[in-house]
Each structure stands twice: as C-alpha cells, then as structure tokens.
Amino acid sequence: MKNLKLFFLSICCFILFGFQDSSISETEPKPEQIKQLLKQAESSIDQMLFDKAHNQLNKSLELAKRIKHDRYVALSSSILARMYSVRHEYDKGITQLERAISIQREIDDQEGLNYSYIMYGKLLTAKEDNDRALKYLNLAQKYYQKKDNEDKLGIIALNKAIIFLDQGNLDRAKAELSNAKIYLESTTNGYELTRLYYFIARVNEREGDFRKAEEAAQKSLNIAIEGGFTGMSMYSYGILSEIEEKRNNLPMALFYLKKKNEIRAAVFDVNKEALATEIDARIGVKALKSTVEDLTQQNAEQERTLKVNKLTTILSVALITILSLLTLSLYKNNNLRARANELLQKKNTELVLAKENAEKASMAKAQFLTTITHELRTPLYAVTGLTHLLLEESPTESQKEHLNSLKFSGEYLLSLINNILDLNKLEANKVEIVNSSFDLKKRISDVLIALKNSADERNTKLHFEFDNSIPEKLSGDPLKISQILINLIGNSIKFTEDGDIWIDVKKTGQVGKKIKLEFQIRDNGEGIGKEKQKAIFDNFTQGSTQINRKFGGTGLGLSIVKNLLSLLGSEIDLESELGEGSKFTFELEFEAPEAEFAKANATPKIDEAKLTNDIMENKRILVVEDNKINQMITRKILEKNKVICDVADNGTIAIEKVQNNAFDLILMDIHMPGISGIEATIEIRKFDGSIPIIALTAVTLDDNLDEFYLNGFNDIIPKPYKTEEFFHKINKYLAAKEAAV
Missing domain, CATH: 1.10.287 (Helix Hairpins)
Structure with a gap:
C-alpha cells in the first residue's frame, strides 16, 4: 500500500513539473532575466561557489544565444573568464576573453569591451605579462574616465597597484592604492573593497609597519566575512598570520593560520570521505x-x-x-x-x-617555427616579387618559361610553409571555428577557378554538381571549408593526369534550420592501395616512395583535412583502388540563417568587387622598409600602377616624413633597426589618427593580431603576398579614405 502511494505521488510530480518545464520552454527569455543571472554568477564567484556560478553562466549563455543577444553572449564569456582567474586557470580565462573581445569589437559594445580589457589586465598580470596588462588597463581607464565611472576607475587603479607591488615598486603601488581608495570608499562593491584593504596590508607589511598592516587586514577580513567572500576571508587570515609571525607572536600566527586552513578545507573538500x-x-x-x-x-x-x-x-x-x-x-x-x-x-x-x-x-x-618562417618569408618575398616584375617586362618565350617555373617553385615553397604552420596551429589547439553567413556554391566555384590552371596543366577536367535545394546562404566557417576543398581537390589533381574529377554537393537531411550536406570528391587517377589508405592521413605520409618521387609533395594536405574536419565535428571516408581512382566523402552541418537575422543597421561598405587599380593613380604611398631589395621590389610594383612612392629606411625617418608630408597610405614593416614598426605606428597615431597604415611584414600573425590592431594598424599583409591580394587591400583603404572625405 505504501509503495502504491509513492508511485501515484511520483506520477503527480512528473505531470506537474512536466507542465511547468513545458511552459518555461515556451516562454521567450528577456534581457533583464539574463542580466540578473550574470549578476548572480558574479556574486557566486565572489563567494567561491564555482559550481553554482558555472550553472548560472551556462543558463545565461543559453538564453542569450536563444534570443541572439550578442552582448550578453560576450559578457557571459567575460564573467566565465573571471571565474577561471579566481581558480588560477589563466589560459582558460584568456581563451574565453579572446572570444568575448572578438564579439564585442564586431558589435561595437564599448562598455562590454572595456570590462573585458580590465579582466584581460588581471589575467596578464597573473601570467606576469605586466607590460601588456598595463596597456589594456590604460585603455579601459581612458574609457571610464570619459564615463566618470568611479567604481571601475577604482578597480583599474587597484589592479595597477598589484602590478607595481609585484615589480617591487612600492611608491607607485602606494600611489595607485591611494587613488583606488578615493574611488572605492564610497562604493557598494564590497568585494573590491576587501581586495583594496588586503593589498594596503601587503604594502604596509612589506614596509615593516605591522600596526597599519594589521589594521588594514582586519578591515579586509571584516568586509569579507560580512559579504560572504570566502576566498578573501582565507587570504585575510593568511596575511594576519604572516604579520603575527613577523612580530614573533607565534600563538596568534598559529590561530590565524588554522582559520585560513579551515576555510581552505571547507572550499576544497579536503579528505571528506x-x-x-x-x-x-x-x-x-x-x-x-x-x-x-x-x-x-x-x-x-x-x-x-x-x-x-x-x-x-x-x-x-x-x-x-x-x-x-x-x-x-x-x-x-x-x-x-x-x-x-x-x-x-x-x-x-x-x-x-x-x-x-x-x-x-x-x-x-x-x-622555432615562427622564427624560421620569418627567415624563409623574407628571401621568398624577393623571389616572388622579382618574378612578378620580370613577367610584366615582356620576356622572350624561353625566358617566360623559366620565369613561370621560378614562380611555380616560389608558390610551392610558400604552400609548404603555410601547410606546416596550419598543422602546427591545429596540433596546438589554436584554431577556432568562426561562423559567418556565406554563399557555399560561390565559395566552391572560387576554389575551382583557383585550381583550374593546375588542372589544365595535367589535362584534367573538373565537373561540379550542386544540389539546387541547398539554400543560397548558409552559416558556417567558409575559410575552413575552402582549406578542406583546396587540399582534397588539389590532391586529386596531383594524382590524375588526362582524366576527370567530379565534385558533388548534395543535401542529406534537414531539421528546422539545421542542414546536413554531403561533399564528395571523386577522380579516375592513380588510386591508393588498401594497405596505405589509413596511413595517408598521417603527417608527412604518402602512398609510397615512388609516388613521392613521381608527384612530389610533403604529405601534409590530407593530414590538415582530417584535423580540420575533426574540429568541425566530422570525419572523412575514403574508397579507392589502385589504377581506378579515389573517392573522398564527408558530411558537414550548416545553419540556414533567416533574412530577418541579417544586420539591418550594418555600416555601409565599399563594393570591393568593383575596385580597380585605377584608384592608385597619383596617390602618395610611404613604404617603410629597411631591406633594400624589398624596398626596390615594393616600389617598382607600386610605380607600375602610377603611384607616387616614397621610402623610409626605418621608423624614425618614417615619423619625420609623415609629420612633414601628406601621404594617402603607409606600408609599414615590423622588424627594423632602431624603433620597430609597431612603435613607429604608435607615434604616428599621436598626431594622425586617420591615415591608413597596413603592416607589410613576414612575421607570423596568428598569436598577436590583437597587438597590431590595438596599436593603430588598419590591416596586415603577410609577406610574401600574391599581388592580387596586395592591390586589393591597398585599393580598399584608398577608396574608403576617398569616401570619408
């Protein structure tokens, strides 16, 4: 009888909560609800209730994504980074912040961006990268000074004080703590107040003034206990123990140390079982x-x-x-x-x-890869640049044949460098998925146009079939799709002579806006033996030594394809027979974006498809480059398009020339004797904030793009470059400058 009652009670609860969940799921979340969840998560982090904070942040992120509220999506990542900072998981925190900053820059969310800058400064301080930390804190300080936000200015001053304290600069630390105290004493932000008095205690302890140190530590402890800030209570007991130990008051030192360890045990569940x-x-x-x-x-x-x-x-x-x-x-x-x-x-x-x-x-x-890449790219720039110039100077047929061979060799070497770098980034988990709306059919057509010359050289025909039921616009990562297709189709071209290659894309399923597409690349070329089919997806592996001698290559393309598909949540299938060709198949999921989700208020852009080199005529461009060969190549390429070109051998000369002359655009190298290109750009931006400055450099950019944009560059062109890309970026910024006038 008792079991029967329990059974009916369970059924009633299930029905009741089932209806409640149903009603909740149908209710559209409101921004105020997300804002409240984020506020609760910050409070949970202050109290070191990490599981609770994690659940609140996951819920807020889910709701923000449901209503496509990019600002709160980014803010959720920023606050999650703060939690990782408190837990000393700094690398995870930096990953979350970079994701947040990318969204905040895209939607021009200045308030959220500067909140992220403060958090970035904290994390960089913890990683002992103090110079970059101060840069981000200074950026945030300028913004909050304009807003007259005393709370945030106090937090920035406090974090600067921590940096100077770590560097042993007590005078600067005390000055910043004094500023922080002025800003924060009237605030209701108890967590930052307890941190303020904790570091005041630290400075006084360092100077040997134990009375003031104890007074500040007790204030920190009282605020922490009153606010329920568990972590700061633990740290306050810790510094009180250190102060009493230096006073040689061992019983009190032991008492405070026990208090600290009791909190630590409670937080970290030491040996409870x-x-x-x-x-x-x-x-x-x-x-x-x-x-x-x-x-x-x-x-x-x-x-x-x-x-x-x-x-x-x-x-x-x-x-x-x-x-x-x-x-x-x-x-x-x-x-x-x-x-x-x-x-x-x-x-x-x-x-x-x-x-x-x-x-x-x-x-x-x-x-090592960064250094060797820079050293290889610099001479390779001279090879590709001089080849381009010579091909435009009406060479004889025999000379043209040699120059085309030289151009092919340069492009092959550049492809090898890029493949090694791509593989290194994939293995280091430094590649992230970037979703955007794009035309898949046009993207594949562009890839086929780029590979057509290679196919024509091997007398191979490319056949493209595209399912007409696939929407024109899809949401996904177009760059990674291009990389996968370039490697797979390029591989088929290499091993197919006097043959055919078929590229088929068809829809295999759709649930709501989610669409599954199957990609198939099939050829009738050399084919691959059964015993080699698994190994070809490994690094630096090809079908055999004979294949390597006959067709060349490094064996990196298919390895990159496998890693990219794994990143996108897919895998590749291979069917092949020796002498009968190969078939590569994989599936990817996309989202069909609705028209109403398009950015109605996006800033109008220049029609880049209509840009021509005519816009460069009579424009004044300054080339800042210390390498004489690179100076000559860049200057000649520009002057062939009627550009008025000037050259500066280093950053100091460049600053003087920009002060005394009117230029339409600057091409800036990074590594130069004296001051670097970054330092020169910072100085130029002090008196000219509008002139387009493009970094023309051989350095590897993947890890420090933030630093380039942060210091005033408009764009980057990596050396060696393709002349089409070189002219396209220059034309775009020249056109934008004309439109702004």
Whole structure:
C-alpha cells in the first residue's frame, strides 16, 4: 500500500513539473532575466561557489544565444573568464576573453569591451605579462574616465597597484592604492573593497609597519566575512598570520593560520570521505558497545546465575576482541591512506613536471617555427616579387618559361610553409571555428577557378554538381571549408593526369534550420592501395616512395583535412583502388540563417568587387622598409600602377616624413633597426589618427593580431603576398579614405 502511494505521488510530480518545464520552454527569455543571472554568477564567484556560478553562466549563455543577444553572449564569456582567474586557470580565462573581445569589437559594445580589457589586465598580470596588462588597463581607464565611472576607475587603479607591488615598486603601488581608495570608499562593491584593504596590508607589511598592516587586514577580513567572500576571508587570515609571525607572536600566527586552513578545507573538500568513514566506524563501535552493555545489565538483573556471569564474560571478551580488530583495521586503513596520499602526491608532482616540460617543448617548437618562417618569408618575398616584375617586362618565350617555373617553385615553397604552420596551429589547439553567413556554391566555384590552371596543366577536367535545394546562404566557417576543398581537390589533381574529377554537393537531411550536406570528391587517377589508405592521413605520409618521387609533395594536405574536419565535428571516408581512382566523402552541418537575422543597421561598405587599380593613380604611398631589395621590389610594383612612392629606411625617418608630408597610405614593416614598426605606428597615431597604415611584414600573425590592431594598424599583409591580394587591400583603404572625405 505504501509503495502504491509513492508511485501515484511520483506520477503527480512528473505531470506537474512536466507542465511547468513545458511552459518555461515556451516562454521567450528577456534581457533583464539574463542580466540578473550574470549578476548572480558574479556574486557566486565572489563567494567561491564555482559550481553554482558555472550553472548560472551556462543558463545565461543559453538564453542569450536563444534570443541572439550578442552582448550578453560576450559578457557571459567575460564573467566565465573571471571565474577561471579566481581558480588560477589563466589560459582558460584568456581563451574565453579572446572570444568575448572578438564579439564585442564586431558589435561595437564599448562598455562590454572595456570590462573585458580590465579582466584581460588581471589575467596578464597573473601570467606576469605586466607590460601588456598595463596597456589594456590604460585603455579601459581612458574609457571610464570619459564615463566618470568611479567604481571601475577604482578597480583599474587597484589592479595597477598589484602590478607595481609585484615589480617591487612600492611608491607607485602606494600611489595607485591611494587613488583606488578615493574611488572605492564610497562604493557598494564590497568585494573590491576587501581586495583594496588586503593589498594596503601587503604594502604596509612589506614596509615593516605591522600596526597599519594589521589594521588594514582586519578591515579586509571584516568586509569579507560580512559579504560572504570566502576566498578573501582565507587570504585575510593568511596575511594576519604572516604579520603575527613577523612580530614573533607565534600563538596568534598559529590561530590565524588554522582559520585560513579551515576555510581552505571547507572550499576544497579536503579528505571528506575519509573523515566520514572514520566517524561512521567510531559511531558503529560505540553503538555496539552500548548494545552489549545493555544486554549484560538486563541479564544480570534477570538471572543472577553462574551461567549468565559466564555469558557476560564471553560477551566482554568478544567486545574487546571486536574493538581491538576495529582499532587495528582503522590503524591499517590510515596507514594505507597515508601511503596512497604520499604516492599520489609524488605522481602529481611528476605529472606537473612532465606537463611543464611538454609545454616548454611546445613553446620552443612554436617559437622555432615562427622564427624560421620569418627567415624563409623574407628571401621568398624577393623571389616572388622579382618574378612578378620580370613577367610584366615582356620576356622572350624561353625566358617566360623559366620565369613561370621560378614562380611555380616560389608558390610551392610558400604552400609548404603555410601547410606546416596550419598543422602546427591545429596540433596546438589554436584554431577556432568562426561562423559567418556565406554563399557555399560561390565559395566552391572560387576554389575551382583557383585550381583550374593546375588542372589544365595535367589535362584534367573538373565537373561540379550542386544540389539546387541547398539554400543560397548558409552559416558556417567558409575559410575552413575552402582549406578542406583546396587540399582534397588539389590532391586529386596531383594524382590524375588526362582524366576527370567530379565534385558533388548534395543535401542529406534537414531539421528546422539545421542542414546536413554531403561533399564528395571523386577522380579516375592513380588510386591508393588498401594497405596505405589509413596511413595517408598521417603527417608527412604518402602512398609510397615512388609516388613521392613521381608527384612530389610533403604529405601534409590530407593530414590538415582530417584535423580540420575533426574540429568541425566530422570525419572523412575514403574508397579507392589502385589504377581506378579515389573517392573522398564527408558530411558537414550548416545553419540556414533567416533574412530577418541579417544586420539591418550594418555600416555601409565599399563594393570591393568593383575596385580597380585605377584608384592608385597619383596617390602618395610611404613604404617603410629597411631591406633594400624589398624596398626596390615594393616600389617598382607600386610605380607600375602610377603611384607616387616614397621610402623610409626605418621608423624614425618614417615619423619625420609623415609629420612633414601628406601621404594617402603607409606600408609599414615590423622588424627594423632602431624603433620597430609597431612603435613607429604608435607615434604616428599621436598626431594622425586617420591615415591608413597596413603592416607589410613576414612575421607570423596568428598569436598577436590583437597587438597590431590595438596599436593603430588598419590591416596586415603577410609577406610574401600574391599581388592580387596586395592591390586589393591597398585599393580598399584608398577608396574608403576617398569616401570619408
């Protein structure tokens, strides 16, 4: 009967909550609801309730995405970065912030962007990158000074003080703390107030003024306890313990240290299971002892006979035996637990050391690739640039044949460098998916146009079939789609001579706005043996040594394809027979964006398709370059299009020329003797904020694009470049400058 009642009660609860969930799911979330969740998440982080904060942030992110509220999507990532900062997971925090900053820049959310800049400054401080941290904090300070936001200005001053304190610059630290105190004393932001008094205590302790240090630490502790800021309570007890230890007041130092460790244990759940097991065992022993004593007493009162006395004796012996066994068991368990903890700590130390060594090796590898790439790109720029100039100077047929061979070799070497860099980024997990709306059919057509010359050279025909039921506009990552198709179709062209290649794209399913497409690249070329089909997707692997000698290549293209598809949540399927060709198949999911989601208020852009080189005529362009060969090549390429070209050998000369002359555009190298291109750009921006400045450089840009844009560059052209891309970017900024006048 009881079970039946429980069953009916469960059914009622299920129906009730099922209807509630249904009603909730149908209700459209409001921005105020998301804002409240984000505020609650910040409060949970202050109290070190990380699981609760994580759930609140996940919920806010889900609601923001549902109503396509980009500002709150970015803000959720910023606050998640703050949580990772408190938990000392700085790399995760930086990844979240970079995602947030990218969205905030795109939607021009200045308030959210400057909030992220403050957080970026904190994380960079924790990573000991103090110079970059100060740059971001200064950017945020300028914004909040205009807004007269005392709360944020106080937080910025406090974080600057922390940087100067870490650097040992006590005077600067005290000055910034004084500014922070002025701004924050009237605020209701209890968390930042407790941090303020904590670092005031730190400075006074460093200077040996223990009375002031204790006074500030006690203020920090009182605010932390009142506000429920668990982490700051722990840190405040810690500094109080240090102060008393330096005063040689060891009992109080020990008292505060115990308080700190109690909070640490409560936060991190130290050994709770072991404590619970031990308590349960002790309670069991006491219960057993109590039961035996009660039984003995009852028997003594009822039967005062010799038989009962013997039984009591036996029970007493049994009790002592049980107690002894339990005590021995607990002792052994404690010993085993202590040994296991010691072994685990040792293994953890070894793992941390191995991880640090692996990270150092990975950083060394990345640094090597960056350096060697720069060293290769600089002379390769001279090769491709001079080849382009010579091909435009009416060479003889034999000279033209040699120059085309030289051009092919330069492009092949550039492709090899790019493939190695792409693979390095994929292996280091530095590639992120970027969703945007694009025309898939046009994107594939552009890839086929780019590969047509290679196919014509091998007398191979390209056949393209596209399912007409696929929407014209799709949402996805067009750049990665292009990379995958270029590598797969290029691979088929390499191994197919006097043959055909078929590229088919068809829709395989649709649920709502989600569309699944199947891509198939099929050829009737050389084919691949069964024993080699799995290995060809590994790095630097080809079908055989004979294939390598016959067709060339590095064996990186298919490895990049496999890694990119894995990043997009897909995998590639291969069917092939030697002498009968190959068929590569993969599926990808896209979203069909609705027209109403298009950015109605987007800023009008120049029609880039109509841009021609005529716009460069009589324009004044300054080339800042220390390499004489590169100077000559860039100058000649520009002057062939009737550009009035001037040259500066270094950054200092460039600054003087821009101050004394009117230029329409600047092409700026980065690595130069004296001041760098970045430093020169910063100086130019102090007196000219409108002139387009494009970085024309051989450095690897993937890891520091923020730094270029942050310091005043409009765009970047990596060397060596294709002349079409070179002219396209110059024309775009010249046209934009004319339109703005």
